[in-house]
Amino acid sequence: MALSVSPALPSPSEGIRTLARFGFAAKGIVYFLLGGLALLAATGMKGGQTADKEKAVLTLQELPMGRWLLGLVALGLFGYVIWRFVQAVRDTEHKGTKPMGLAKRLGYAGSGALYAALALYAGRAAVQGAPPSSSGNGRQTLVAKVLEFPLGEWLVGAAALLTIGIGLYQIYRAYAGKFKKDVDSSSLSSEQKQLVERTGQAGYTARGIVLGILGYFLLQAALNSNSQEVQGTEGAFDLLSSMGPAVLGIVALGLMAYGVYQIVRARFPMLQV
Template sequence: MYTVLGVLAVMAATGTEGGRTASKTQVLQTIQDMPMGRWLLGLVALGLAGYVIWRLVQAIRDTEGHGNDAKGMGKRLAYAASALGYGVLAYIAGKAAFENTSANSGGNSRQSFVATLLEQSYGQWLVGAIGLTVIGIGIYQLMRAYSGSFAKHVNSSRIPANQQRMVHRVGQLGYTARGIVWAILGYFLIQAAMHSNANEAQGTEGAFDFLASMGSGIMLVVALGLVAYGLYMFVRAKYPILRGV
């Protein structure tokens, strides 16, 4: 998904026909529109469901050994939140694949959720707090990129020695781009909270539009970074370190 998302943004940044800034649900729609798209989308849904299950296992069984203190429980809750988010995508992809409906039908769910929060007492404060949390996640992704801690999930000893450095650099670029996008999404949430306007809670398509307003070169670099993140996830899938199993 991240690879397709990045490729679409690269095409948009370079003015290539068919390129666009897209959300994750729009990426699902792009996959659905490919030859044998329903089958491909079904495989994506299956993969997402597997990822959701693994995230829940990480949260419940504490496979990463974070423990039960406040910091450890915070990380385990983050795994559960990740499972929830990707569970929604798995449902959208599966429904579109098996019922042949549009995968982009859930595109406004983000704004609807934020609008519901804003209607509550202290809703603006709550959305603002979520925005700060999302920015924090973005900063954490950047810290992971430059500390090299992301590499602990890959069994580097199985990667040919002449490729290990390249794989590490691809991972750094990928996590940097992901951190930038997360930080922009958090900024959008804070703007939505300050103005009490759910429409300002944009997704990845809005993040790339924001980057494009700063220059197509900046957008291109971040888009290539998301492609790199997707490629690094393929490496991580091939050479995994799975704890607690």
């Protein structure tokens, strides 16, 4: 009598890869929406706004089956969070245990924590069918508490310089080609590879500019001992808009490109777990 063989279950590594790919796709959608809204604002078109990531994901609710789409993005973001913590704990990038390597691994965990908050926000909005209640500007509240510490201004100043440094590194990563190792381009033509590379360069440059502005806001808060100086992505877009709609539009297109690159990364991942 023939024995039936049940299909093999995916290994833990395959499961983590799948979570990571969903995460990259969800992150790409968030950035594409973020840049798209800013581009509409720069061109004066209906629906445009300088928004943060929370407001950007909420625009999905306006689409057919919007709550389901928002829920899928939330699940994808949770996948990205898990992948970030796997990177930190299992050292999938081989950063090692020296101070610089540990700092980078801590950065992976920090990124995971930030996206966990966004994933929770999107998930609650999908379940409730309405934006979750907000208790005010969380960044300003946190910075206000830190400023009350001994040497609080120095702590906020250090965070500002770190944020600016990360922003500059994103720009360096764009033009040094560091990001190219994240995409398995073996099945792409030379023209497709070049297009992916240009998209990544534009995306990482725009992201670096926005992070640099966020660091500038933090630095002003430290120098003036005033948490009200702290702004999020929305404030960064407003600052860019004050320089002219063309400036805002260029950065917005760059963020959309970053979103597209993350979606390409989801389709052609280069992952080690």
